[in-house]
Amino acid sequence: MDKEAFFTLHRELPREGPGCPEDVLWAIGVAGTHGEARICDAGCGPGADTEALAEYLPEAWIDAVDLHGPFAEATSARCARFGPRVKAWQGSMADLAGPYDLIWCAGALYFLGVTEGLEAFRPMLTRAGRVAFSEPVLLGGAEPRAVQDFWAEYPAITDEAGIAARIAAAGYRPLDTRLVIGAPWEAYYAPMERRIAALRAEGVSDAVEAVLREGETEIAQWRTAPERIAYLLCVVEPE
Numbered sequence: 674m675d676k677e678a679f680f681t682l683h684r685e686l687p688r689e690g691p692g693c694p695e696d697v698l699w700a701i702g703v704a705g706t707h708g709e710a711r712i713c714d715a716g717c718g719p720g721a722d723t724e725a726l727a728e729y730l731p732e733a734w735i736d737a738v739d740l741h742g743p744f745a746e747a748t749s750a751r752c753a754r755f756g757p758r759v760k761a762w763q764g765s766m767a768d769l770a771g772p773y774d775l776i777w778c779a780g781a782l783y784f785l786g787v788t789e790g791l792e793a794f795r796p797m798l799t800r801a802g803r804v805a806f807s808e809p810v811l812l813g814g815a816e817p818r819a820v821q822d823f824w825a826e827y828p829a830i831t832d833e834a835g836i837a838a839r840i841a842a843a844g845y846r847p848l849d850t851r852l853v854i855g856a857p858w859e860a861y862y863a864p865m866e867r868r869i870a871a872l873r874a875e876g877v878s879d880a881v882e883a884v885l886r887e888g889e890t891e892i893a894q895w896r897t898a899p900e901r902i903a904y905l906l907c908v909v910e911p912e
């Protein structure tokens with residue numbers, strides 16, 4: 674895929690994957706994160722969850738890291754009002770100094786692999802440190818064609834038991850899980866739909882048009898079976 678064309682669609686979206694502030698609130702409750710905690714938003718995208726973390730935890734110190742520089746810049750701008758307690762930069766989540774009381778990683782751990790990513794995070798955690806991450810999940814039973822097509826580019830997708838096995842293989846135990854389904858996906862796709870329409874109205878190159886069509890196909894597949902397409906949000910700690 675043409676990277677520049679991809680980011681023409683993806684720049685200026687409020688978030689880069691499904692999620693909502695309530696997920697963040699739930700996870701920090703399960704993790705027991707409070708006060709002047711040190712937190713990392715690993716693979717922060719444009720910073721929607723960084724902002725929620727900073728709002729829910731007004732004394733916390735938050736680092737936000739993304740491989741894609743413009744996302745780190747967007748997160749910095751979005752969180753400027755929190756002052757020095759929120760810092761965002763371009764970098765790899767596999768290579769962080771820490772130590773962190775909580776590593777929040779929404780829709781990004783699969784770039785490293787669940788087991789490999791959790792292993793990489795371990796030395797970056799404080800003694801009581803915890804990780805919250807969301808990961809594509811199969812809900813079980815026969816999957817409609819649209820769901821199979823939706824996940825075609827992520828063949829490593831597994832079900833809840835499969836994710837639990839990957840967590841255990843990294844030497845972590847789960848504290849709690851919940852599904853990210855329905856509204857948090859609308860929060861991702863509705864702004865994308867609006868951006869597709871706005872870009873088309875401006876007129877786009879063939880390369881961008883191809884990206885817009887891919888986006889539309891993905892959204893159409895999701896709309897076919899929104900009750901079958903989910904992430905599992907997991908809060909875990911090292912054993």
Ligand SMILES: C[S@@+](CC[C@H](N)C(=O)[O-])C[C@H]1O[C@@H](n2cnc3c(N)ncnc32)[C@H](O)[C@@H]1O
Pocket residue numbers: 687688689690691692715716717718719720721722738739740741744764765766767778779780781784
């Ligand atoms: C699906 S997006 C999710 C972004 C954000 N967490 C959200 O929910 O809006 C995944 C993000 O992970 C970033 N990413 C991928 N591999 C990474 C790595 N090794 N270190 C840091 N960020 C990474 C991508 O650039 C992308 O912004």
